[in-house]
Amino acid sequence: MTSARTVLGPDEIARALTRIAHxxxxxxxxxxxxxxxxxxxxxxxLAQRLADRLAEITGDDFSGRVGALDVTMHRDDLRATPTRASHPTRIPAAGIDDRVVVLVDDVLxxxxxxxxxxxxxADLGRPRAVRLAVLVDRGHRELPIRADSVGKNLPSARSEHVSILLDEVDGRDAVTIEGGAA
Structure with a gap:
């Protein structure tokens, strides 16, 4: 059994989010x-943190331009794990039609x-463009999808587990990796 090693701490996560915002x-x-x-x-x-960074950089108010997109009912593994928890979708006041929507996720x-x-x-509207920002890209793509902005490329083995810990959920900010070949 291997222990988790920290690959990003709070300062590195903050810097990565600032870079992604730019x-x-x-x-x-x-x-x-x-x-x-x-x-x-x-x-x-992470989307809220990015909105805060964008507001700091530009001086614009991003409070009406950040939301959450629940993907639970669109997943292709619902039959295998039908008890997934869903979260409410919150569309920003600005809407998404004819906007540049940046999808934000923790790990790609x-x-x-x-x-x-x-x-x-696609069920909610028609954005002008869709971009993807992720804190960590660990590779192993099964579909032709790539991120436009990445905080950290973290090559990993499929047997390894990458965890994103955020203060809002976990009480601390860190990216850890554990497992792999014994």
Missing amino acids: EILEANHGPDGLVLLGIPTRGAY YSGRTIRAALDAL
Whole structure:
């Protein structure tokens, strides 16, 4: 049994989110038309943190431009795990039609959660563009999905477990990895 090792601490997570915020602004040529939708649970908290960073950088009010997108009913593994907890979808006051929607998640792995998010988003409206921001990309894609902004590329074995710990949920900020070959 291997113990978890910390690969990002609170300061590195904060720096990664600031860098992602700048990348989002650069790709969008400013804050106009941006909407952030976090994928619960931790992606929703990261979206709020990114909205706060964007507000600090631009001086714009992002409070009406951040929400959460529940993907539970769009997942392709519902038959295997039908008791998944769902979370309420909160669409920002700005709406999503003709907006640049930035999906925010904690870890990008197989790409299946993001596929479900794209399906859920299509049920809600028609964004001008959809972008993806993740704190950690660990590889092992099963679908042709890539992130536009990544806090940390973390190559890992499929047998390893990457955990994102956020103060709002876990009482501390950290990214840890454990497991792998014995």
